[in-house]
Structure formats: C-alpha cells, structure tokens
Amino acid sequence: MSTPIKNGLRSGAISSIIVIFITIINFLQVISGMLGKLLGSDTTGMIPIINLIIILFIIGFFSGLSSAKEREPDTWRAALLSGLYTGLFAGVILFVFSLVIGAVAAKGIDLRSYLSFFAPQTIQQYMFNLEVIDLELAALVPGVVLTGAVYHLALQVAATVIGSIFVRGFVRGEWRKNLMISLSQSTMVTTGGSGLKQFLNNRYTKYGFFIILFVLLIVLPRVWGSYWNYIMGTVGIYVLLGLGLNIIVGLSGQLVLGYVAFFAIGAYSFALLTAPVPHNLLWNFWPAVGAAIFLAAVAGLLLGLPILNLRGDYLAIVTLGFGEIIRNLIRSDLLTPLTLGPRGVREIAQPTLFGNPFSSDIDFMYLIIVAVLILIYITYRIQNSRTGRAWLSIKDDETVARASGVNVYKYKLLALSLGAAFAGLGGAIFASRNLFTGPEDHILMVSINVLCLIIVGGMGSIPGVILGAFALKGIPEMLRDFEIYRMLAFGALLVVMMIVRPEGLWPTGRPKLEKYKGEDEPELQTLDNPSESEGA
C-alpha cells in the first residue's frame, strides 16, 4: 500500500471516529446550545447546521493537513492526492454512518436505551436538519437520508483537500519561510535580541510585577463577587495541597497516592473539634486549625515510619491504600460515634479576627491568600537550603545520597510530615469554608487531582503548582457549561500534556550558586594546579 493511501487511511479513520464519537456524546448539540446563548438566538434553525458544518470542516481540515504533512508534498498534485484519499476514506465512513443512523431514526427507534446521549434530535441535526425523523423507511433511503449522507461525504472531501493544499501552500511554500524570518527579525529589532529576557529579569520589572500582584490580591476579592471568590478560593486551597504534595513528590521524590488522607485528617480534626455535634468541644477557629495541622503532621510521621524503605510503585500503592482505609473508616458504622459516618460533620467554626467574625466569602478569600503566601514562603526558603538539597539528592539517587551522608529516613519523614501539615491546613480551611465536611470530600480523586496539578504545572516548581491549580481546577470551574465533558477533557489533557510537555507548564531550574564572573564559556582546567592548596 503506498504511503499516501496509508496516510489517508489512518487520518481518515481517526477523524471519522472522532466525528462519530462526538456526535454520539451529543457534543455538537452542547456547543450549538452555547453558541445560541452567546449569540442570543434560539437553538433551532440555522445555528446547529452552521455549527455542524464548521466543526466537521475543522476536523476534516486538520485531518487533511496531517495526512499531507506526513508526506511532505512537493507538488500540488501530491498534496491533492493525500487530501483526496483522506477525505474519501473519512467521507465513506461517515456516509455509511449517516445512512445507518438515518435509517434508524427514520424507523423511530430511539437509541437512547443503549447510547444515552444520542437523542433523535441529535441525529436530525447531524443530518443537516433535513426532515429525517418519522418518515416512511421505504420512501426514505433514496431520498433524505441519502442526501444527508452525501452531504457528509462531500464535506469531508472538501475539507481534507483544502487542508492538504494548505499544507502544500503555506507550510511548504517559500513565502512562509520569509514570513517567519521577518517576524523573528522584527522582534529582535524592537527588543534588542535578548531584550525581552533582560526586561523580564530587570529588578524593577520584578518589583513592579509584585506590587501589581499585591494590589490585585487585595482588591479583587472585594470586587469580583462571591462566585469568583468561591472558585478562586478552591483554587487557592488546591495550591496549598499542591505545595504540600510538591514537597513529598516533587522535592523528596516519594510517590504518594493517598495524599487525601492528610487532607481528611485536617478537615475532620478541625470539624470534630469545633462542631457541636458529636463532641461539643466547640474550640475556637485558630486553635482548631493549629490542632488540625499538628495532627496531620503526626499522621504524616506515623504513615511514613513503616514505608520508608518501600520502592516507588509499592509506596504509591500502599499510600493509596492508606487513603482509602482512612476514608472507609471515617464512613464506617464502626467509627460513626467519632466521625458521624456518611452524614458528615456540620456547623463547623468560622474564622474570627481579634474576636470579630471573619467569615464572609471575601474574608475567606483573604484567609486563603494569606495561607498560600505563607506556605509559598516556607517552601521557597526550604527549597534552596540544606534540607531542600538533601531532598533533591534523595529523589535523584537515594543510595548515593545516603552514602554521601544524608540521613535518608529522617529527611523522608520530614518531607511527609511537612507535606501532611500543609494538607492539614488546607483541610481545615476547606471544612470551615463549607461549614461541613463528609467522607465524599475525601475520595481518591482528590489525591489524583493534586498529583496531576503538580505534574502538569511543573514538578518542584512553585509557580508551576499555582499554574497547575489554575489549569486543572480553575478553568474547569469556569467552563460549567461543558460540565459533562469536563472530566473527559481532563483525562485527555493529562495524556496530551505528558506527551507534549512532560516537564510541566512552568518547569523549574536550579539556582545559580557559583555565579562565576569570569569569561563567557569557562572550560575544563587542568588538574595540575600546584598553586592551589586546601586546608584541613
């Protein structure tokens, strides 16, 4: 099989499967609904059709693009052929698909008993809103359904051909190279080569940036309303958790999959100490937070003791087990007298500042911001200290670290304890803000979310953690319309990120300590330097 055919087959198959998939899950309808809201008109009529055409066109376009790119066509004819094969293949598949579902819809069969989101309306819209539903089958196939199927075929072919010609024209063409060269030249001229970098590193730029940030942090919570305070507050709590897990995983290299256990201990300690039911201890906010942090840290220590010499994946599973054990225990009948079981704990204490209540959503936002700043400071200071370096050496090569004099067990326990303490703080604030906490707040998914956010953001890097929290918690919250597709996109995003940018969105570097001020490119010097002596 020659290459353009093979490429065409592959691209066409992939793109048609994607189209079929998103149709079945009703994605097209949701998008057109959102567009309708945006444009203020209703969702029947032309909008779904246009939406359909555009999306399918885009898919076809990129399909043609990628199949042609594989081949790197030098002639228009080659590009055309690539596109044609792709389009034909995808088109034929969709043609058949259209016939099948058209016929099914026409017969009045509702597929939703099997494919839950595949409503007849969806099929109708897929068939360009031609009158598909509830017609006589015999009259139908030569007529409407066929028309719809043909439209799809044509659309695919057109889109892919255009895509592949685009490849030939733009990507391969001379004028693209010229454009890129002039673009880069212009940036060099305006910023003087590394001017942009200099600008960013300038001391005053940094000060300015922080001042602006500071002002924003004070002003925004007052201004943007409770909805945003709630979302950003959640992001902030996840930043706390991320910083904690970052110490454990990103700095000391221990893969812990049960981090939510510490979060739960923090939340539940706080809740049980302050709520009237079941224990009626009614502690104040601040001492309870302190206790939560302390208990979580102790838990980190205890959890760490038996697992210190477990290797990577074993460690992961054992900690996952711990997380599940703790959640199941909290929920169980056995411990219900202590934890109130599945019902969760209500009426948890609210923060007070110098005796006055400090519990509005704005206040909580400030509280979270302060907590985040404190933990960032702590992390930052430890990162570039003896402890931080010891952690990194353990992460890199535990055996050699130990042989270099690092007391590995002690530092691992320290990392676990400290990381757990961060989670304890996060848990306490979380519980207080929600005025409630229950076992469903402490599921495995939370651990996974935190792990993903530090890796997607950039492991071991503070700005990475913040970015990760925004990306994986903030953005989905903002895209509420796409609620049902949220997790699907999350999963896909993780895979894509790991393939495309595994070091994370904002990876970290190590500090420059030597700061050699000699010539530009130092070279290896000889080992014979009798002038150098070394005192004992």
Next chain:
Amino acid sequence: MSTILETRNLSKFFGGLIAVNSVDLSVPEQAIASIIGPNGAGKTTLFNCTSGFYTPEKGEVLFQDTPIQGQSTDTIATLGIARTYQNIRLFSNMTAIENIIVGQHPRLRTSWFDAVIISKRFRNEESSVIEEGRRLLKYVGLEGLGDHLARNLPYGAQRRLEIARALANQPKLLLLDEPTAGMNPNETEEMTKFIKRLRDDLGITILLIEHDMHVVMDISDQITVLDYGTKIAEGAPKEIQSNPKVIEAYLGPGAAVLSEKYRRKK
C-alpha cells in the same frame, strides 16, 4: 604508621556465589593502596563491603580500629569515608556546585526551621558552603562550570565532580572505583598526579580499584590482587609485577613461566 582500614576474614555471598572469600586487607594511614584483579574478581564487592553498601556474611571491617561492618552508609560517611562509583552516579538534576554542597551535608548543621526563619546560623552556613563549593570546583579544575546541571557536563568533568563531591566530606579515607575509566593517556596522567596530590597535600588515605596498570604501578604504595574473590597476592608494585600467581590470574595458567622466559631473554 597505623592502619586506617582493615578487613579481617571478610566474606560476602550472593546466594551460592562466593563474591569475596575470606579477604584480609590492611591499609596503612596515608597510603595509596590499589585493589586489582581480573573482571569479576570481587573488587567492587569488596569496596561495597567496606563502605557499608553490603553487609558481609562473615568477617569484620575496621576503620580506625572500630568495627563498621553492617552500619549504614550515612553513618560511615560521617566517620570520614567517601567514595566514587564505577558508573558515575552524580545527582544529575542538580547543578555541579550543588552536588558538592550535598557532599558537605554530614558536616553541616542547619535544619529546615533555620531556613524558614533565616537564622544567623543559616546565613553563615549557606555562604560558607557556597564558598567551599567554589573552592572545590577550582581544586578539581571545574571553576566556572558550577551552575551547569550535572548531567550536562562532559564525561571528564563528571568524573572530577564526583571526586569533588567526595572531597567535600573532608574524608580521611577516599575510595575511588576506576577513576581513570574511559580516559585518554593525557587525562589519565593528570588524574594520576591529582590522586597523588590528594594524599601528599591533604593526607587522605586512598584506596583504589584500577585496571590501568600504569596508574597502579606508578602511584601505589601497596597493591592487593584479587581473583575469584580470594586475595592471591599483596605487596609493593615491584613484587606484584613479577608475582607468578598474579600473572597467571590475568593471562592464564602457564603464563608465568612464559613471562619468566621473556624476561630472561631480555
């Protein structure tokens, strides 16, 4: 001169395999001692037993007359033994100078709390470790390369960095595992001179595993020969060179006689 390192009847088994067989080794203070032998003779295993990586099944290891067999490697590091590795094992994701600073770890005192509150102890220690790092970089000829990630350094630089990291511990005994592996004659000569300086200027006792006989014969005060885990000879370079057992271990049975013939002919 007192003995700084001694093994008595040291044996290490791996299942049914006898890797080290009742080896008695004695290294005088401030000597440069070499361990040689064909591949698989148990040299690195012996190293690993003396530095705490393995616990021997039988026998003792004495460092400055104190038994250290079975202790953990970090304890042994604090006692003053440092080593390098056959396959370079640096902390690849840290910079060169950071590698050296980690080498200083056992001699430092600050805790995480010091770091957070930026105590005086912290500030003093941080500047002194960086200073020491710079000094060691210069000493091994890596000045200016300190801020490169260890994994980005060329091979020769990495070897030197490993030594610098070991020196950062201010050890009394330095174990070098094939320090000239992969080096050309010039580099080898440099390294040989450097090792001598370590002993002459700093008074460090050196125990080395080497395959390059020029190096071994050149700088060793004492050579121990292992074959199949057993010590078959020990002594000054001249004695070892003409020792028939050693020749046969390397070249096969009958080679000793041949070699004698060659020497007579000359």
Next chain:
Amino acid sequence: MNQNNKTSKKVRVSPVITRSIRIVVGIIVLAWMVWRFYNVIFVTAEYGADTWVRFAFSGLIIGGMYALIAVGYTLVYGILFMINFAHGEVMVIGAFGGYFVFELLNAITVTAADGTEMAFINAQPVLALFLAFLAGMSISAVSGFFLEKIAYRPLRTAPRLVPLISAIGASIFLQNALQLLFGPQRRDYINPEILTRGTGWTIQIAGKPVLLTYTGVFSLALSIILMVALALVVQKTKMGKAMRSVAQDKPTSALMGIGVDNIISQTFVLSGVLAGAAGVMWGIHNGLINYYTGFLPGIKAFTAAVLGGIGNIPGAMVGGMVLGIVESIGPAALAIDFQLKDVIAFSILVLVLIFRPQGILGEALSEEKL
C-alpha cells in the same frame, strides 16, 4: 580535621528503630487477628461451617477475576515498569462488549425444531457464551492495543512519573467516554437461561444447604483455564519467550532481532484479553455494570499483583486469589463489619508490603546494580 557525628540534635532515625517498630507493630496486629479469629470460631461460634464454605466459595470466584486482571497489570509492569492505571477500564470495556452481544442475541429469535420460538441466546447458550466472550476479549484486546499506542508508546523513555500520569489521564478519559456513550445507569446483564444468576447446585455442609451458583462455578473454572493457558503461553510459546526476554533486557532483546515494539503491543493485547474475560465474567456473575465498574476491581487487582510480587506472573495469580478470599472471609473471621471489607483488603496489602516488601512470591525484577 573535624569529626562531626552530630548531624542534628534531633532523633536520628536509624534502620534499627524502624525495624523494631515494625516488629512490634507486626506482633500486635498478628495477636489481635488471632484473638479475634479465635473468638469467632470457638467462643461465639457465630458462623457454621456452611457459612464459611459460602464465603470461601465467593472468595474464590472473585479471586479468580482479580487474578486475571492482576496478571494483566503484572505483565505490563514487568515489561514497561509502569502501572497501567487504565487497565480497570479495559476490563469494563470487555464487560460492555459481552453485554451488547448478549442483548443482541437475546433480541434475535429462532424457531426450534418443535415450533417454539426462543431467543437465540437461550437456543444456543454455549455459542452465545462463546460469542460474548469472544467479543469482550477482542474489544478489550483492541482497547489495550490502542491504549498503549496512543498514551504510552510516546513516553517510553520518559521518567517514571510521566507515563503514570498519562495512564491516569487515559483511565479518566475512558471512564468518562464510557459514561458519555452508554450513560451512567447500571445495566443488567442478560445471561443465557442456563446460567441464570442465583441458580446452582445445592450441597449440604454440616447439615445446612450451600448454593454453588452456576455462574460462580463457571467463572471460577474459566479463570483457572485462562490462567493455565496464560502460563503455557508465557512459558512455552515463542511470543512468551520474547516477552520474558524483553522484560529482562530491552536493548539486548532488540539486538537479538526481537521487535520490541511489537512485543510490547502483544503484551498489552494479552493483558487486555484476560481483562476482557474477567469483565464478561463479572457481568455474568454480578449482573450490573456501568462505566465505573472497572475502577475498584482495577485498584484491588493491582494491589493483588503487588501483593504477589510485582512482575511475577504466578505471584499475580496467587495474589488475586488470596485477595479475593481475604476479602470474603476476612470480615467474618475477624468479626468486623462487612462494610469494612475494603479496609481489610487494603490493610492486608499494607501489612504484607511492610513486612515483605517484595510481595508473597517475590518480585521477578532485577536488583539495583551498584
């Protein structure tokens, strides 16, 4: 020269301390377990022999399914050193495959020789079962194949955490894709009539009746057959040998002319086949499936694989069976609420790993070289 033994003024955590803590904890836990068990058996005698047999039986059944899934994990781990987090989803995809085949065969009616009409599924139950398993195992195999190709192959050389995150992402994606395609509701498996859930042979144990369900016996038997078949494949066939060699040493295997990529794909296909079988079995025996059904068995099966010694195929089988039995008998034997059976499963895992980190049968992977 300064000799510094005071690394810090805090407690030095030496291996001696951790080892003694472990021993103490181990003795306490063991003693408690023995005491509880003694109580249950001799003092309160809450359960008769018939109940124990019932527990053991259901433990074996689910243990067999865990074993099949666990072997899949261990095969992948042995060859790629990664945890295939999405393996539970591969299992449930197979379950869905079997489900749809049964639905289809239930809807087709055939006329028997005596003129009665019955659904195909009941007219030809053996064929129906065969087709269902074929469908389930094939779909799972294909899923495994594409899973590796898309989410894992590009990450072959990346550090350990990266493929793990990709696997988590793939797992989430597949779960949600299944939810979006087939909906969140649980679907009821239609078995052929001869395998109706809840029917079976009744035997007498200690004077009381114990039901050995047809579905249970079927699942257990099939699990054993598949495990034996797998063992034969891995030991005797060329593909099995190639897999073992690639697991041991990839570059050398490549130099020997083994197509490493192909072998890895085949490994995923094989593990998918087993998971698919387990999925269909699950549907037949337990009846209800939905997109989430693979999650918990997936995690438990992985813990079973670790329990048996990761990378060790017989270990995975043993681990799976042990986990199944412990899960079933554990709560009763220790007089603990049945609600806590997951706690018991995970606790056993934690305990085993603490005291025997290499698992029950030991890991089959090479040691770290110095």
